[in-house]
């Protein structure tokens with residue numbers, strides 16, 4: 283097919299691709315996992331079986347295999363017109379998507395100190411696609427860019443200012459493409475323009491973050507220097523007392539161990555002792571497993587508390603928006619969170635909330651609610667495809 287746009291999202295041992303037609307309709311998507319390990323594998327939606335990968339296949343091997351499967355399906359008989367890459371950290375350099383050239387590559391490399399686990403693998407993805415499609419414009423779309431509009435009062439930590447000047451220690455925020463999509467979709471649903479729409483966007487997946495968006499611009503967000511800060515997440519703790527690090531050192535834990543526990547063994551998993559998966563937690567809680575109920579309660583309370591905090595960044599609020607796997611699907615979480623917010627005048631319509639499943643977008647606020655409450659499925663790949671097309675061919679994207 284002519285005029286396709288390819289979206290590439292590289293993780294440390296994974297590579298995801300999505301192919302869009304020129305009207306930005308998704309054609310298919312594919313995934314390679316366990317890259318660099320003995321049992322690497324890949325699959326493409328619509329293919330009859332798994333795609334064969336050599337043992338210890340790397341990102342470039344996986345990309346070649348997925349492209350060849352796309353070609354076999356007749357979807358990529360010509361090079362794509364644009365390739366959009368999800369890049370985690372753009373530091374203060376990138377306020378929007380960037381057409382990749384040598385300067386952009388070296389700036390992404392410079393930001394790697396802020397995201398040592400992510401930016402280097404994002405660069406691997408860029409190199410892999412360049413090797414195969416040297417003439418296709420490649421565009422970097424940053425998780426942090428949407429939050430570059432944060433005012434100083436929201437992005438500075440109360441630390442010695444040299445930390446910011448010398449090392450870039452500040453709040454950056456993540457999930458920017460998802461929050462940006464919420465800003466646009468909420469405006470569309472409310473029949474307003476993004477530039478006049480103010481929302482609180484709660485992205486609740488395995489990673490969770492919340493953003494205050496004033497007149498279309500991010501003005502506060504819960505993730506910080508790293509994605510660890512803020513809400514309770516699947517395996518991340520979110521906010522804890524910084525004094526914890528020293529306390530755990532007295533118990534014999536190294537900084538590295540504390541970091542591992544806070545990122546990989548905390549959150550819903552740590553509290554429940556069972557799982558990071560909200561669906562499984564809900565089932566466990568229904569069967570009387572008390573720690574699972576506690577995990578859900580802590581998750582919902584922290585979220586409600588953050589929604590209250592985000593109100594301080596807004597002059598008015600058009601809607602509270604839920605998205606991500608939990609935000610889109612868990613009526614129980616939405617109900618519990620909104621119940622905490624009665625003082626602000628939020629109320630939920632139980633019928634609309636419970637019957638949301640299957641409807642792609644919906645208002646779920648009660649008739650007496652002071653604010654609208656929306657459930658909007660996120661679509662980060664679409665944002666990346668749209669931004670890639672716009673940056674690669676200015677003037678053509680809708």
Ligand code: AMP
Pocket residue numbers: 486487488489516558559560561562564606607608611612
């Ligand atoms: P994501 O990272 O956006 O894919 O979201 C993953 C999270 O969404 C996991 O905690 C899932 O358990 C949760 N999730 C997905 N579907 C449901 C559902 N029907 N009910 C509750 N949680 C769900």
